[in-house]
Amino acid sequence: MADDATFKPFYANSYALVIGVNTYQDPSFVPLGEAEDDAQRVAELLEAQPYNFKVRLILGEEAIQQNILQAMYDLRSTGPDDR
Secondary structure (H helix, E strand, O other), rough: OOOOOOOOOOOOEEEEEEEEEOOOOOOOOOOOOHHHHHHHHHHHHHHHOOOOOEEEEEEEHHOOOHHHHHHHHHHHOOOOOOO
């Protein structure tokens, strides 16, 4: 094992789809309260050094099926050395 602790990415690009929803229209789902703030923090962490992810963040009312499926479809354009 190498002693060099410097982060060296193995992948050409890194992508993340982060979704946070505090409340749902269906009353059978309990409101989560902090999910959107948590998702925002995760996205910021992944975008920052040393990770440099390209993040698509979908929050709250924007987190509808159409938007999520489109974001997933957009990820199909990743390359063979991407994650």
